[in-house]
Amino acid sequence: MTSSLTIPAIGFGTFDRRDNAGIDAITYALELGYRHLDTAQSYETEGECGEALRRSGLERADVFLTTKISAANSVAGKLVQSLEQSAENLGVDAIDLTLIHWPVTPAGRLDMPGYLTELAEAQARGLTRLIGVSNFTIADLEEAKTILGPGVLANHQFERHPYLQNQKLVNYCLQNGIAVTCYLPLARGRCAGDPVIEQIAARHAVTPHQIALAYSLNQGLIVIPTSSKHERIKENFEAASIVLTPDDLAAIAALDRAERQINPAWGPTWDQQPA
Numbered sequence: 001m002t003s004s005l006t007i008p009a010i011g012f013g014t015f016d017r018r019d020n021a022g023i024d025a026i027t028y029a030l031e032l033g034y035r036h037l038d039t040a041q042s043y044e045t046e047g048e049c050g051e052a053l054r055r056s057g058l059e060r061a062d063v064f065l066t067t068k069i070s071a072a073n074s075v076a077g078k079l080v081q082s083l084e085q086s087a088e089n090l091g092v093d094a095i096d097l098t099l100i101h102w103p104v105t106p107a108g109r110l111d112m113p114g115y116l117t118e119l120a121e122a123q124a125r126g127l128t129r130l131i132g133v134s135n136f137t138i139a140d141l142e143e144a145k146t147i148l149g150p151g152v153l154a155n156h157q158f159e160r161h162p163y164l165q166n167q168k169l170v171n172y173c174l175q176n177g178i179a180v181t182c183y184l185p186l187a188r189g190r191c192a193g194d195p196v197i198e199q200i201a202a203r204h205a206v207t208p209h210q211i212a213l214a215y216s217l218n219q220g221l222i223v224i225p226t227s228s229k230h231e232r233i234k235e236n237f238e239a240a241s242i243v244l245t246p247d248d249l250a251a252i253a254a255l256d257r258a259e260r261q262i263n264p265a266w267g268p269t270w271d272q273q274p275a
């Protein structure tokens with residue numbers, strides 16, 4: 001079952017935030033006010049998140065922690081044990097949100113009833129407060145609903161930015177009570193130089209990267225940008241206060257060109273194909 005636990009709208013992504021430089025960036029993000037960290041078993045940054053949380057001096061309850069189960073552990077008989085290890089890496093008793101990272105691997109589709117049933121068991125045991133998925137298609141989400149029942153998945157994390165808006169998938173999630181988390185919300189910095197975004201940014205006296213984040217935030221979606229640089233970590237966090245006009249939103253909506261950056265050859269048949 002989902003719960004009333006709220007996922008903070010702006011989280012700090014931790015892919016590549018490893019070692020001391022990673023701990024420094026994550027600790028700085030927490031000092032600035034980020035209250036949501038996004039990690040994954042495969043990023044090998046759970047330890048860095050745990051260390052930053054300790055260094056920040058914040059209470060455990062003040063920071064929302066998301067992790068993702070790797071493909072190797074999205075297997076019945078392995079998942080719970082791997083999540084216990086994740087909690088230990090993070091230095092916490094329970095994770096706030098646990099996602100299945102991918103429904104497919106280079107070797108083919110994973111056994112959805114097997115991993116989802118065990119993920120629900122982890123939730124029932126109190127090892128994770130909320131459960132969700134990542135990189136699922138609408139067909140995958142329908143299959144998951146058949147396995148778990150409606151209203152059990154709390155979150156879906158997928159690629160979304162001005163150049164890949166995935167609106168059909170966003171709409172499906174919102175209609176089914178599934179919160180949306182946008183990964184690559186900055187399109188990895190590619191919005192700089194876009195004449196439409198630059199013009200809107202100039203009018204709001206902010207940067208094009210902040211406009212990219214504000215676009216999804218203004219639609220009630222969660223974003224998890226990351227940076228190795230303090231000034232950009234701050235810049236991204238400050239995007240949360242930008243209010244775009246309906247004209248701004250319409251102009252950015254028109255920039256969608258299905259430009260997917262995370263697109264492995266073995267990936268799913270996505271709902272939004274390149275134009």
Ligand SMILES: NC(=O)c1ccc[n+]([C@@H]2O[C@H](COP(=O)([O-])OP(=O)(O)OC[C@H]3O[C@@H](n4cnc5c(N)ncnc54)[C@H](OP(=O)(O)O)[C@@H]3O)[C@@H](O)[C@H]2O)c1
Binds near residue numbers: 015101182
């Ligand atoms: N579920 C999944 O399968 C999945 C897949 C990919 C990512 N994710 C999650 O999503 C998070 C974000 O994804 P991402 O890091 O790939 O993409 P991103 O947040 O869109 O972009 C990060 C890149 O943009 C640069 N950047 C950050 N802030 C900037 C700014 N204000 N101005 C200019 N450039 C800026 C960073 O470089 P510098 O470090 O040099 O600033 C970095 O190269 C990851 O950390 C991870 O937690 C999840």
